[in-house]
Amino acid sequence: MVHDDQLDFEQLVDEHQAMVYSLALRMTGDHGLAEEIAQDVFLELDRNLSKIESADHACFWLRRVAMSRSTDALRRRQARRMEQWVEIEEGHGAKAESSSSPLASGLSSRLEQLLATLPEAQRAALLLRYQEDLTPEEIAAALGAPLATVKSHLQRGLKLLRAKAATHLHEYIR
Amino acid sequence: MDEFERELRQALGRQPAPQDLKSKIMARRAQQPQLVRQPRSTPRPHVFHWQRMAASITVAAVLAGGLLWREQEQRRRGEEARDQVLTALRITGHALDHMHSQLTAHDHAAEE
Numbered sequence: 001m002v003h004d005d006q007l008d009f010e011q012l013v014d015e016h017q018a019m020v021y022s023l024a025l026r027m028t029g030d031h032g033l034a035e036e037i038a039q040d041v042f043l044e045l046d047r048n049l050s051k052i053e054s055a056d057h058a059c060f061w062l063r064r065v066a067m068s069r070s071t072d073a074l075r076r077r078q079a080r081r082m083e084q085w086v087e088i089e090e091g092h093g094a095k096a097e098s099s100s101s102p103l104a105s106g107l108s109s110r111l112e113q114l115l116a117t118l119p120e121a122q123r124a125a126l127l128l129r130y131q132e133d134l135t136p137e138e139i140a141a142a143l144g145a146p147l148a149t150v151k152s153h154l155q156r157g158l159k160l161l162r163a164k165a166a167t168h169l170h171e172y173i174r
Numbered sequence: 175m176d177e178f179e180r181e182l183r184q185a186l187g188r189q190p191a192p193q194d195l196k197s198k199i200m201a202r203r204a205q206q207p208q209l210v211r212q213p214r215s216t217p218r219p220h221v222f223h224w225q226r227m228a229a230s231i232t233v234a235a236v237l238a239g240g241l242l243w244r245e246q247e248q249r250r251r252g253e254e255a256r257d258q259v260l261t262a263l264r265i266t267g268h269a270l271d272h273m274h275s276q277l278t279a280h281d282h283a284a285e286e
Contacts, residue, residue, distance in 0.1 A: 009203075013196050021191040042199045043206070069181035072265055115186070130179070131186040162178055 009049060012058055013042055019059075019132070020066045026127050027070035029116045031076070037069045063132065063142045067124055074120060107169065114164045121159030125150055 020041050025034035044065060045058070052058045115123055128139045136154060140147040175183075 010196075010200070013199055017191040017199075018188045018196055021195060022188040024218075025189060026186070035195060035198075038191065038195060039199050039202060043202055046203055046206075107181060111182060111185035117180075126182070127186065130183045131188060133183075158179070161182070167179070 009042075009046055012045065012062075015055075016059060016062050017042070020062055023063065023066045023127060024070045024073075026112065026115065026131065027067065027120075027124065028073055028077075033073055034070075037066065041066050041069055051156055060142065063128070063146070067128070067143060071120065071124070085137060110169050111161075111165065114161055114168060117164065118157055118160060120146075122160065125153035126157045126161065130145045131155055 018036060021034055021038045023042075024037040025031060028034055028037070041062060045052070045062060048061070052061060088114045115126060118126065125139055126142060128134045128142055129136075134142065135148060136150050139145075139154075143150065
């Protein structure tokens with residue numbers, strides 16, 4: 001039984017580690033913190049494995065907990081010291097750019113950087129919409145927020161991101 | 175979905191997790207005390223069920239007995255107090271009767 005659990009758990013880690021890590025990374029902008037959050041999320045999954053009913057449930061659970069832990073980590077860090085944010089953002093941007101080279105990848109990393117400057121709630125909604133391809137209803141369930149609020153965050157976030165892109169990325173946007 | 179949203183979706187593709195993330199998770203998992211995982215569908219043995227019921231019945235019986243004893247004790251004390259009051263009233267009645275007869279005798283003597 002324990003062996004089966006372990007296999008299941010390992011399989012869940014294999015399948016979902018990129019999702020959990022990406023969500024944490026784009027919410028916090030910090031590779032180290034994102035990795036720490038991803039580890040914590042999977043260990044929490046391990047403790048709650050008996051409550052997980054299906055593969056879909058596991059995916060939903062992981063998204064929800066990853067977003068929640070990322071938000072908690074952001075708030076703890078903001079409370080600790082604000083200046084750390086600048087270092088982290090710079091580090092994140094540098095690493096993202098180093099991993100991509102051509103024009104298109106440049107645009108992608110710049111869009112990621114701009115996304116990181118959006119308010120936390122808008123960033124979370126856009127991340128789940130465009131990284132995870134979730135519908136507004138699914139986003140509302142994942143964030144535990146009212147649907148109207150999520151729709152508003154999506155609209156405002158996208159509008160703000162367009163405006164920022166028009167200002168900062170005019171060399172890429174036609 | 176317009177061009178900008180398509181660009182955004184492309185930009186936000188999932189990033190690969192660090193190569194050692196899984197091994198770190200498994201290492202931390204191994205360090206934690208082994209959880210006793212019980213399948214959700216496994217029913218509890220019947221013996222626990224009966225033990226629970228027996229314990230509940232015993233507790234209920236003790237509580238009911240306690241309440242009954244308390245009620246009887248209160249009733250006994252109430253009756254005792256009532257008897258004491260009646261005795262006191264009886265003594266007072268006798269004293270008053272005695273005093274009344276003495277006063278009557280005194281009045282008769284004064285008239286004569």
